[in-house]
Amino acid sequence: MSYSEFELIRRCFVDEGLGFDREGVVLGIGDDAAIVQPPNGMAIALSLDTLVEGVHFLKHAPARLLARRALAVNLSDIAAMGAEPLCFTLGLTLPESDDGWVAEFAAGLLESARQFNCPLIGGDTTRGPLAITIQVHGMGRAESFLRRSSARVGDLVCVTGTLGDAATALLLLGCESHLGPQFAFTSRPNKTQEQALLARYYTPQPRTDFAQQAREQINACIDLSDGLLGDLAHILEASCVSAQLDLEALPYSKTLMAVLCAEQRERAALGGGDDYELCFTVAPESLAGVQDIARALALAVTPIGVIAEGSGLTLSRAGEAIELASNAYRHF
Amino acid sequence: MSYSEFELIRRCFVDEGLGFDREGVVLGIGDDAAIVQPPNGMAIALSLDTLVEGVHFLKHAPARLLARRALAVNLSDIAAMGAEPLCFTLGLTLPESDDGWVAEFAAGLLESARQFNCPLIGGDTTRGPLAITIQVHGMGRAESFLRRSSARVGDLVCVTGTLGDAATALLLLGCESHLGPQFAFTSRPNKTQEQALLARYYTPQPRTDFAQQAREQINACIDLSDGLLGDLAHILEASCVSAQLDLEALPYSKTLMAVLCAEQRERAALGGGDDYELCFTVAPESLAGVQDIARALALAVTPIGVIAEGSGLTLSRAGEAIELASNAYRHF
Numbered sequence: 001m002s003y004s005e006f007e008l009i010r011r012c013f014v015d016e017g018l019g020f021d022r023e024g025v026v027l028g029i030g031d032d033a034a035i036v037q038p039p040n041g042m043a044i045a046l047s048l049d050t051l052v053e054g055v056h057f058l059k060h061a062p063a064r065l066l067a068r069r070a071l072a073v074n075l076s077d078i079a080a081m082g083a084e085p086l087c088f089t090l091g092l093t094l095p096e097s098d099d100g101w102v103a104e105f106a107a108g109l110l111e112s113a114r115q116f117n118c119p120l121i122g123g124d125t126t127r128g129p130l131a132i133t134i135q136v137h138g139m140g141r142a143e144s145f146l147r148r149s150s151a152r153v154g155d156l157v158c159v160t161g162t163l164g165d166a167a168t169a170l171l172l173l174g175c176e177s178h179l180g181p182q183f184a185f186t187s188r189p190n191k192t193q194e195q196a197l198l199a200r201y202y203t204p205q206p207r208t209d210f211a212q213q214a215r216e217q218i219n220a221c222i223d224l225s226d227g228l229l230g231d232l233a234h235i236l237e238a239s240c241v242s243a244q245l246d247l248e249a250l251p252y253s254k255t256l257m258a259v260l261c262a263e264q265r266e267r268a269a270l271g272g273g274d275d276y277e278l279c280f281t282v283a284p285e286s287l288a289g290v291q292d293i294a295r296a297l298a299l300a301v302t303p304i305g306v307i308a309e310g311s312g313l314t315l316s317r318a319g320e321a322i323e324l325a326s327n328a329y330r331h332f
Numbered sequence: 333m334s335y336s337e338f339e340l341i342r343r344c345f346v347d348e349g350l351g352f353d354r355e356g357v358v359l360g361i362g363d364d365a366a367i368v369q370p371p372n373g374m375a376i377a378l379s380l381d382t383l384v385e386g387v388h389f390l391k392h393a394p395a396r397l398l399a400r401r402a403l404a405v406n407l408s409d410i411a412a413m414g415a416e417p418l419c420f421t422l423g424l425t426l427p428e429s430d431d432g433w434v435a436e437f438a439a440g441l442l443e444s445a446r447q448f449n450c451p452l453i454g455g456d457t458t459r460g461p462l463a464i465t466i467q468v469h470g471m472g473r474a475e476s477f478l479r480r481s482s483a484r485v486g487d488l489v490c491v492t493g494t495l496g497d498a499a500t501a502l503l504l505l506g507c508e509s510h511l512g513p514q515f516a517f518t519s520r521p522n523k524t525q526e527q528a529l530l531a532r533y534y535t536p537q538p539r540t541d542f543a544q545q546a547r548e549q550i551n552a553c554i555d556l557s558d559g560l561l562g563d564l565a566h567i568l569e570a571s572c573v574s575a576q577l578d579l580e581a582l583p584y585s586k587t588l589m590a591v592l593c594a595e596q597r598e599r600a601a602l603g604g605g606d607d608y609e610l611c612f613t614v615a616p617e618s619l620a621g622v623q624d625i626a627r628a629l630a631l632a633v634t635p636i637g638v639i640a641e642g643s644g645l646t647l648s649r650a651g652e653a654i655e656l657a658s659n660a661y662r663h664f
């Protein structure tokens with residue numbers, strides 16, 4: 001594939017309107033580098049993720065949905081910092097020139113870019129095995145970003161939305177789940193349920209609005225990409241605290257309740273990943289305020305545990321402590 | 333490859349000291365996002381490049397040199413903006429866990445990161461076909477960044493260093509040159525000459541110091557990644573001007589003079605690419621000052637042409653206009 005073909009592809013992204021104007025972006029696509037300038041006193045949060053065909057998504061995954069997912073997983077990191085989306089860059093590696101694919105991909109990117117007011121400002125298009133690298137930039141006051149290291153003893157551990165749907169969608173996509181061969185549907189989903197699960201996989205909803213609005217009340221925060229157990233462990237380690245989780249409090253969608261038994265749901269929520277919900281800690285007296293903010297955004301916030309002194313994670317179900325098999329989930 | 337192996341690899345980068353402290357970097361590796369905060373009034377220039385095995389470098393390319401090259405090509409974009417290197421992110425896709433490779437790669441990154449005071453602040457490690465995506469961030473006053481669009485009629489067109497060495501090194505690496513099968517050594521290089529050429533390919537020297545110091549005198553600037561003709565064309569288009577180039581003025585290394593005839597040298601310089609030198613325009617009265625700055629950095633600055641009204645590029649040799657075959661170089 002020639003350089004000029006890639007130039008055409010690059011221009012296709014520009015022509016789609018992906019490089020729309022945005023306060024804070026001084027110079028977008030077209031020079032040796034893009035330029036961003038946050039207002040005085042503001043800092044930039046940045047996060048980079050790579051999605052590789054055959055590893056993070058299947059061959060022949062729909063280009064439009066793939067684009068939305070690729071941008072969303074990065075915006076979720078920006079949400080976890082309590083930052084406002086600013087702009088993104090794209091490193092796109094394509095095996096061949098495919099106008100239809102590129103047009104669909106650009107259309108998907110544009111949908112999410114507009115939704116989050118986050119224009120494309122630059123990047124690189126190369127030949128090679130299909131892979132998508134996106135770096136998203138967010139904006140905020142440096143001292144008010146949400147970190148993993150700020151959990152306090154006595155805080156409640158909360159999650160937004162529901163857990164386990166995206167990990168369960170992988171069963172529909174024919175992917176080998178890292179949850180093992182024993183992870184399977186209890187009841188075969190109907191078409192509507194399938195679509196609901198796949199939507200959770202392909203178009204995760206980064207909780208940027210919620211995180212920005214609730215930032216002052218929240219102590220520590222992380223987004224759920226690898227599964228609750230692994231991700232919460234990062235908060236515990238960074239904050240030098242322990243946590244007790246009540247497994248019966250884990251929030252599930254109606255769809256998941258219908259297609260998985262309790263044991264399988266728990267497995268999907270604790271170790272599945274791909275939820276792109278937020279897990280955060282908040283002082284008990286601030287919970288009501290945070291839930292009010294969430295409610296106004298039609299978002300659920302569910303307390304699922306409590307932060308304590310020490311280290312590690314204790315699980316309980318119906319008040320009884322649960323022993324977690326050390327090989328049960330990939331991060332433990 | 334398991335998640336934990338990647339976690340180990342990521343930590344390897346941290347343990348190598350790649351995440352060293354740097355003014356302007358508020359938070360580095362280890363949270364959902366890194367945080368950078370330029371001093372008030374300063375803006376951030378950012379550039380992303382992807383290198384793919386088998387496309388941008390050969391299988392079994394030395395990991396340490398590959399790392400240096402990957403960081404250098406991005407730093408060259410930052411240099412072309414006249415910005416000060418600030419920090420970088422890394423998206424590394426690896427087919428398998430290879431401790432030796434990763435250690436060498438990290439060591440190479442560290443050499444260049446230290447040289448340019450540009451620490452690693454975050455990124456992503458994934459499984460898949462070997463590919464390296466780096467985004468470099470530079471810092472400067474928004475109004476003083478060097479752009480492609482600021483060339484003025486009467487400006488001299490200049491280049492730093494010498495041209496064509498890296499493109500010629502590809503002949504040693506057994507790569508198929510896009511310069512065509514007729515591009516070949518006139519005289520077989522000896523070991524010393526081979527090493528000199530390979531060094532220009534693997535360890536290009538981003539002209540960051542020069543560009544920052546000469547920023548006030550320079551009008552338009554671009555770095556030479558695709559070859560002089562194609563890259564200069566970007567300046568001409570962005571600035572709505574034309575240029576006349578004197579082919580006899582093109583600067584070559586002693587090595588290139590020894591191994592290529594005049595015609596082949598010209599081919600390598602005009603269409604070869606991978607030089608990562610700067611091509612810039614400067615008012616005639618500012619040339620001496622810019623050359624003084626370059627001399628203090630042991631760098632050559634050579635005027636090779638002049639900017640005129642109109643559009644397009646005219647080439648001359650010994651005062652005679654040259655017709656450029658439209659298919660002679662990939663960008664024309």
